[in-house]
Amino acid sequence: MLVRQCNVGMVMTNCFFIINEETKEVALVDPGDQAKRLLDQCRQLGLTLKVILLTHGHFDHIMAVPALKEATGATVYASKAEDALLMDAEYNLSGAWQHRPLTVKADVLLQDGEEFTVCGTPVKMILTPGHTCGSCCYYLPEQGWLFSGDTLFLESYGRLDLPTAMPSRMASSIKDKLLVLPEETVVYPGHNDLTTIGHEKKHNPMAGWA
């Protein structure tokens, strides 16, 4: 398995390709915009898009989903707790911030801790409310990868002032559910640079919260 990164949309969201090099199947994490460009990349790399994993429902993580789904029939996963935000163009900010009101109906709504298989490798969904009420992360134990959306950033964390945010839950989501993962876990966040769990245990402002 390997990861490729592509930045999409007006706020340079990190969209990640999780690629099985043997089967040439790919899962996209947070295809936030520019569906045609993402499809072109899949085509150039000879990849079949099978799965879309959404860390949360904000517009800058979902805008490409309808076009990708129509073109490929990929299965869309999200947390059950995020369903209402995904289905509300006001809450997901697509109307106000992008002037392209949009809703997304996930095919599979996951529960906290639910394990499933993506492109031949196990994935565990970790529910991490805070940035939104249904934000989640995807942990790939065999690779030691965590796709953290707008929950955990390099020495930082996601905004806590947007619709459905739960500021009081962010510290426990990060400390109790993410920083307990193996220190060598590579963190692929929704914005900015990669990090590791070990680095964030030392440097994340949420790590010290009681």
Ligand SMILES: [Zn+2]
């Ligand atoms: Zn967000």
